[in-house]
Amino acid sequence: MSSNKEMYLAFRGQIFEALDPEAVQKMSRKELESQIQSAVDLLATGYQRPITSMMKTGLVKSLIDELFGLGPLQPLVEDQSITDIMVNGPNNIFYERHGKVHKSDLTFVNEEQLLAIAKRIASRVGRRVDELSPTVDARLEDGSRVNIVIPPIALDGTSVSIRKFREQNIGFEDLIEFGSMSMDMARVLMIASRCRMNVLISGGTGSGKTTLLNALSQYIAEDERIVTIEDAAELRLQQPNLVRLETRTSSIEQTGEVTQRDLVINALRMRPDRIILGECRGAEAFEMLQAMNTGHDGSMSTLHANTPRDAIARVESMVMMANLNQPLEAIRRTIVSAVQLVVQVNRLRDGSRKITSISEIVGLEGDSVVMEEIYRFRYDDSEYGEAVKGEYVTNGIMQRSELVKKAQFFGLYKDLMASFTGR
Structure with missing residues (x-):
């Protein structure tokens, strides 16, 4: 070698x-x-x-x-079965295939070659990476997301992380086939999208949040005006009346930065029916909740959290980042009136990605947000093997549920009830 x-x-x-x-x-x-x-x-x-x-x-x-191309990484980029590529210095290249991470035999010849390719990636998308600006988050020509960190910030050599862009759209049929959800769960989510429910998709890194958001967006009516806001454009909506917005980092002179919060505020002036935020991670959460509360029903977003209840706590923290000095009780009331459905997705130990919970926010009881779990994935603890086993179960849905009311309004009540009666 x-x-x-x-x-x-x-x-x-x-x-x-x-x-x-x-x-x-x-x-x-x-x-x-x-x-x-x-x-x-x-x-x-x-x-x-x-x-x-x-x-x-x-x-x-x-x-x-x-x-x-991307030098030694090119074969991994061309392999359609690989979803993520991770470079930890010139001699350590890893990739993810079917939810499992493997070490590649490929290496860079030295740190200089790796750094040169990293700088070329950044320059192709109008960004720069050097000692003054040692990190960059960008999108490649094919839509793949790339993050670069160079020394002295990265101690063991230049780090490059590539989240590859999928050519094909993954729909609910594919997710059912993969075992990510049941047919009844897919029907509930499809109805929630059609009925303009405000949805938060919660999960960890690489759990499939954006994939699910793309699948949900396929059931938005074509006569609706949609504005999408992302750090790096990954959403692929097919509706004709669509405006796609992307954030921008500051220039070398530290000017010209456009944040997600700026774009959400601007989107409210664009007469959208729905606002779809690729990932909620900061002060823009407040404007997003305001949009959900002021006639932009059916808005959606993703965020990082381990459980539906953690997702609500995370939204509370993000609203506090807006420095509005609002009491926690007022923030919780805003969340309860804005968000209606929290969908939890997780990547399990065997590499599979599953929707582990669909929960509806039903109100506020004292200081606590009350949530009703509609569906959940129940693990089979009796058989611990390499593959995670379990089943999707439901306790039914309450008639006072907002989803039931909206399904009645949109004429989808019978279809919704069929998801719980098995007919």
Whole structure:
């Protein structure tokens, strides 16, 4: 392995030194590939040990990947079964496939190569990463999200995290097939989306919150005006009357920053029927709750929390970040009147992603927010194996439920009740 790395370094240094950057910019990929192939063939004749044609082909591909793509990461980017790529320095590359994390045999030749590729990723999307600005959060051309942290902040070498963009839309049918929810749960969520319920999707990193939000959005009527707000655009809504907004970090002069809170405030002036916030993580939570309370029914957002009750506590904390000096009781009353459904998604120990709870907020009792769990995933503790086993259970739904009232208003009451009677 070390001899292959030495060979790659030797060829790479000579070929890259001979390349004219301006000429490379004007060349097509095919032309450059032909030139590099000729250079590799020429250098191979004078190399200290024999080089097979397969090794030459691999060398050419690696050099092209470094010039046009993401270097050693390119094979992982092209693999459709891989969802996340994590780089912890030049010698430690990990990837996630089917919910499980694996260590890759691929490595960068050195920290300089990794840092150069990280800087190129940032520059392609109009961002910069250097000692003055050592972190960057951006979106690649294909929609994948990327986060970069470089030394001295990253102690063991440059860190790159890529959340890959899925080409295909995952709908409720796919989630049922994956075992992420039951058919009855899908019907309840579909009706909640159609009936303009305000929904929070709660879960951990990589649990499938955005995937579920995308699936829910497929049941929004085409005559509704929707405004989406995200840090890095991941949502793929198909409705015709759609405005997509994305935040912007500050420039080198520390000016021009546009936060999610700014965009939510601006969205209220755009006559939206629904506002969809990709992820709620700060002071924008207050404006989001106000929007839900003032005629923008059917608004949705995701947030990081481990349980539905933790999600409510997290919203309380985020509203406090807005520095409005509101008493906690007033904040809780706002949450209760704004949010109607909390959907909890979790990634389990076997890598599977499941909706573990669908809860409705029914009111305030003293200082506590009262929640009614409509569906939950009940673990089977009797059989502890590699795969997590269990079943989706329900205690039914109350007739005073807001979901029942809205289903009656939208003419979907019979469909909703069928989810609990099994018919």
